[in-house]
Amino acid sequence: MRSSALRAAVIVILATAAFASPVRASYVIERGGRSAEIPSRTLARREVVDLDAAARFLGLTLRRDRKRLSLEGERGTITLQIGRAAIQVNGQPVLLSSEVDADGGRFFVPVDFLTRALPRFLDEEVHHDPAARAVRFDARAGAMSCERFADRLRITIAVGKDVPAPDVTSSGNRRIVVLRGVSLPETAACDLGETLADLQVKAGRDTTITLVTGPGFGGLEVQQVPASRSIVLDVLDLAAEGPEPSAQDGAGLPAPAPEAFDTIAIDPGHGGDDHGARSKDGLDEKSVTLGVARALARKLAATGLRVVLTRSGDETVPLTSRTELANRERADLFISLHANASPSPDAFGAETYFLHAEATDDAARGLAASENDATGLRARGQGGGDLEMLLWDMAQQQYLEESSRLADSVQRELNDLLGTRDRGVKQANFLVLRGATMPAILVEVGFVSNPAEAKRLRTDAFQAQCADALTRAILAFRDARAARSAAP
Amino acid sequence: MRSRRIALALTALLCVACSRRGGPPAATPSPSAPLVTDAPPPRRAATLLWPGSKAEGLVARDAEIFATRDPADQARQVVGLLLAAPPDDAVAAPLPGGTRLLALFIDERGTAFVDVSREASSGPGGSDWELLAVHSICGSLVRSVPQVRRMQLLVEGRQVETLSGHLDLRSPVTFDEGLLAK
Numbered sequence: 001m002r003s004s005a006l007r008a009a010v011i012v013i014l015a016t017a018a019f020a021s022p023v024r025a026s027y028v029i030e031r032g033g034r035s036a037e038i039p040s041r042t043l044a045r046r047e048v049v050d051l052d053a054a055a056r057f058l059g060l061t062l063r064r065d066r067k068r069l070s071l072e073g074e075r076g077t078i079t080l081q082i083g084r085a086a087i088q089v090n091g092q093p094v095l096l097s098s099e100v101d102a103d104g105g106r107f108f109v110p111v112d113f114l115t116r117a118l119p120r121f122l123d124e125e126v127h128h129d130p131a132a133r134a135v136r137f138d139a140r141a142g143a144m145s146c147e148r149f150a151d152r153l154r155i156t157i158a159v160g161k162d163v164p165a166p167d168v169t170s171s172g173n174r175r176i177v178v179l180r181g182v183s184l185p186e187t188a189a190c191d192l193g194e195t196l197a198d199l200q201v202k203a204g205r206d207t208t209i210t211l212v213t214g215p216g217f218g219g220l221e222v223q224q225v226p227a228s229r230s231i232v233l234d235v236l237d238l239a240a241e242g243p244e245p246s247a248q249d250g251a252g253l254p255a256p257a258p259e260a261f262d263t264i265a266i267d268p269g270h271g272g273d274d275h276g277a278r279s280k281d282g283l284d285e286k287s288v289t290l291g292v293a294r295a296l297a298r299k300l301a302a303t304g305l306r307v308v309l310t311r312s313g314d315e316t317v318p319l320t321s322r323t324e325l326a327n328r329e330r331a332d333l334f335i336s337l338h339a340n341a342s343p344s345p346d347a348f349g350a351e352t353y354f355l356h357a358e359a360t361d362d363a364a365r366g367l368a369a370s371e372n373d374a375t376g377l378r379a380r381g382q383g384g385g386d387l388e389m390l391l392w393d394m395a396q397q398q399y400l401e402e403s404s405r406l407a408d409s410v411q412r413e414l415n416d417l418l419g420t421r422d423r424g425v426k427q428a429n430f431l432v433l434r435g436a437t438m439p440a441i442l443v444e445v446g447f448v449s450n451p452a453e454a455k456r457l458r459t460d461a462f463q464a465q466c467a468d469a470l471t472r473a474i475l476a477f478r479d480a481r482a483a484r485s486a487a488p
Numbered sequence: 489m490r491s492r493r494i495a496l497a498l499t500a501l502l503c504v505a506c507s508r509r510g511g512p513p514a515a516t517p518s519p520s521a522p523l524v525t526d527a528p529p530p531r532r533a534a535t536l537l538w539p540g541s542k543a544e545g546l547v548a549r550d551a552e553i554f555a556t557r558d559p560a561d562q563a564r565q566v567v568g569l570l571l572a573a574p575p576d577d578a579v580a581a582p583l584p585g586g587t588r589l590l591a592l593f594i595d596e597r598g599t600a601f602v603d604v605s606r607e608a609s610s611g612p613g614g615s616d617w618e619l620l621a622v623h624s625i626c627g628s629l630v631r632s633v634p635q636v637r638r639m640q641l642l643v644e645g646r647q648v649e650t651l652s653g654h655l656d657l658r659s660p661v662t663f664d665e666g667l668l669a670k
Contacts, residue, residue, distance in 0.1 A: 269653065276614075277612055285614070338614075342614060344580070347616065356664070358662060429656045432654075442615070444615055447614070448614075
């Protein structure tokens with residue numbers, strides 16, 4: 001009896017150990033002729049790899065701010081959060097198969113971080129060999145990339161085959177490189193600094209790259225690198241002790257652009273068939289929002305900002321189309337204007353909303369569920385669409401902090417204008433905010449259900465005052481943001 | 489609310505009547521073993537969250553529902569009470585008068601699918617109303633029926649984007665405690 005109990009106990013202990021203790025192993029990463037072993041372990045039947053080791057191999061800096069992790073490098077930033085599977089690669093949402101883990105001061109990510117997130121970040125092709133536990137990254141054939149070094153700007157073109165030596169010619173401040181037999185499908189956005197004034201790429205059967213030299217141009221070196229089947233253009237910086245650039249070289253050069261903030265998307269809520277809330281004496285929310293939006297557009301345009309209106313007349317515009325327009329126009333802010341209503345005629349005052357963080361978490365959970373249920377998605381015949389929608393739903397997540405700041409700025413100004421009690425900044429899962437890839441807020445300028453407020457909201461003068469308050473808030477937000485980026 | 493209670497009482501009486509019809513004459517029950525079928529379903533406490541009349545947020549009111557076995561039936565009773573008249577003047581009806589509950593079921597993940605008639609979309613509009621309307625139902629269900637964790641609102645059997653142009657109803661709503669009146 002005792003021995004069988006002992007045997008059972010041993011079996012239980014062994015079984016527990018087999019499942020609970022992490023199995024240590026490694027994954028091999030190869031890139032650019034280098035390779036490294038990235039430690040991995042199996043936790044709860046899923047394999048995770050050491051994020052710190054992967055970051056070191058790729059030359060990325062890993063930073064931690066409470067639960068938020070960021071990997072920073074020349075190609076941008078990957079943002080992760082401990083306990084979440086949704087990450088952002090240069091602002092684009094990517095969903096991993098499991099959450100980011102922290103254990104003993106180290107961070108772990110599922111293996112698909114290497115195979116799904118990194119190729120997107122590095123803009124390279126990935127070759128995954130699960131049996132060999134190896135992941136290799138190769139530059140895409142035809143891809144162009146730029147890297148800034150201490151003394152040069154390096155432009156690398158992965159040609160993926162043997163090609164003749166490039167032709168290089170010079171004409172005034174132009175250096176023209178022709179790559180015979182190379183059709184370059186992708187061009188890169190390069191930070192030209194002062195070395196180049198412009199970089200033009202004309203692709204066809206051959207590819208012609210025109211470099212317009214800048215005041216900091218110190219020469220051009222062109223090499224073929226057979227090992228990686230690539231062509232490297234090294235645009236050298238002018239040595240510090242070198243001669244002053246000629247007037248011709250420096251003519252008409254734009255100053256390095258500060259962080260852009262030039263386009264505001266204004267969304268007059270409702271419209272067309274959807275009149276929105278309606279006051280007892282027939283004032284429609286859709287006309288109040290359009291009136292304030294037009295006044296705001298005029299005032300912002302007068303400050304030099306570009307304004308995009310999601311509707312300029314009494315039109316029916318779907319909610320998702322409004323955000324899509326702002327995204328397409330690369331707006332720096334999205335401001336949805338509304339007027340409130342309540343069953344209580346006593347309710348009054350302005351409110352400013354930004355997206356509830358839970359909405360983005362729900363989207364992540366929904367995406368995880370969808371990815372885990374590929375059969376269900378196929379059965380509905382819209383797998384790609386659903387996934388795409390859920391990914392866009394998470395887009396606002398990375399802007400929540402800035403959206404909150406913008407909401408504060410707007411609410412402060414509206415409180416001053418209305419001189420009423422502060423209804424405050426709030427968060428809600430409003431559909432029109434979900435897909436915005438910029439700081440986004442929804443402003444309720446007042447209650448049409450309150451007779452006194454409805455009377456004011458109807459007038460051009462009050463709509464103009466609202467627009468003034470919003471303009472002040474937007475400019476204050478812009479200035480505060482610029483001050484934050486300028487701070488060391 | 490009173491009419492709802494009367495309806496429930498009539499249903500209970502009908503059940504009792506049905507159970508007595510047809511079968512062989514019942515033996516005289518012993519005093520220690522009363523006929524369970526004769527007892528009305530036990531009641532239990534529920535918490536209904538109503539929009540406050542002063543737009544101050546959601547205000548809790550105690551209520552009673554029959555402790556029936558099926559959680560979906562309990563959830564139907566909760567929504568039924570919210571669609572009836574509010575208990576006092578300090579709180580308001582979440583959905584416009586005439587809105588009916590068409591169907592309600594709870595899935596294995598704790599999502600209550602609440603299908604209401606088209607009148608639900610004809611409220612006064614405004615984000616305040618919409619937030620309080622949806623979360624009044626969601627919060628009352630979550631607080632009163634332990635099996636409910638979130639709510640998917642449907643109108644006339646269909647998923648809708650929003651009720652009046654604001655709150656995203658394309659996916660289940662999780663109750664937002666921040667909407668409770670301070």
